[in-house]
Amino acid sequence: MALNPQLFPNGMPVPFTNEVSVLARDGVEFEVDKIPGSQGGSVKAKGTIYLSNIRMVFVANKPHGNFTAFDMPLLYVRGEKFNQPIFLCNNISGQVEPVVPENQHRALYSTHSFKILFKEGGCGTFVPLFFNLITSVRQYNQLSVPVVNVDPLQAAQTPVDEMMRHAYVDPNDPTRIFLQQPTPGSELRRRSYQSRPVEHD
Numbered sequence: 001m002a003l004n005p006q007l008f009p010n011g012m013p014v015p016f017t018n019e020v021s022v023l024a025r026d027g028v029e030f031e032v033d034k035i036p037g038s039q040g041g042s043v044k045a046k047g048t049i050y051l052s053n054i055r056m057v058f059v060a061n062k063p064h065g066n067f068t069a070f071d072m073p074l075l076y077v078r079g080e081k082f083n084q085p086i087f088l089c090n091n092i093s094g095q096v097e098p099v100v101p102e103n104q105h106r107a108l109y110s111t112h113s114f115k116i117l118f119k120e121g122g123c124g125t126f127v128p129l130f131f132n133l134i135t136s137v138r139q140y141n142q143l144s145v146p147v148v149n150v151d152p153l154q155a156a157q158t159p160v161d162e163m164m165r166h167a168y169v170d171p172n173d174p175t176r177i178f179l180q181q182p183t184p185g186s187e188l189r190r191r192s193y194q195s196r197p198v199e200h201d
Contacts, residue, residue: 002099003035005057005071013050013057013069020053021178023129027120030058030070033113037066049116051130053137058116072096072114074137082127091117092130122172129177 006014015021026048033042045060045067056077059069073096080094093116098109118126 002071004066004068007059007069011048011059013052013059013071015052016054019055022051022053022133023126023175023177024051025049025118025126025173025175027118027174028058029117029119030060031115031117032058032070034110035067035112038064043067043070046119049126051126051133053133056130070114071099073099074134075141077134080131080134082131089117089119090123090127091115092127121174123175125173125175125177129175 008014012024027046028049029044029046030049031042031044035041035043043064045058045062045064047058047060050057050059053074055074056072057069058072060067076097076099078095078097080092083091083093085091093114095111095113097111100106100109
């Protein structure tokens with residue numbers, strides 16, 4: 001995980017080199033714990049979730065203290081589960097390991113628990129794509145469980161084109177699938193999770 005990743009002015013995450021955008025889903029509520037500077041350490045916000053071959057990024061509609069976005073590398077996600085409670089909305093819950101800066105010790109960072117709640121419309125497109133993608137990323141990188149010392153950008157090598165071509169689209173799910181890659185500032189690409197200025201290709 002990385003708190004407040006770089007975003008374009010329109011709110012889309014600045015992509016990494018070789019990152020392929022899969023989908024965007026508006027109208028979700030996102031809950032995450034252990035956020036420094038937030039009251040009680042937890043944040044609950046509404047916004048958009050972006051899914052790529054490397055990560056999921058939640059971008060809040062409006063800042064919540066110092067929280068504007070939350071980046072979750074797919075190789076660091078574990079314990080993911082689709083929940084269908086009787087009286088509440090469908091959601092995906094799980095944990096994500098932190099992306100530890102090069103000069104810091106792993107013990108200073110703890111695992112975050114997260115929940116993505118689908119409050120506006122169905123989730124019949126998002127859920128299968130998410131679980132298929134996370135399974136493919138793990139199989140391609142030969143990991144049955146997340147390993148935090150693995151470079152999260154290794155997931156970029158996972159072939160996702162075929163999966164996206166055969167995706168089922170639920171008419172009740174407002175998820176937007178990217179058949180073409182978004183173009184705003186397409187010359188900007190990040191090369192690592194470390195905090196550095198955006199680099200040009």
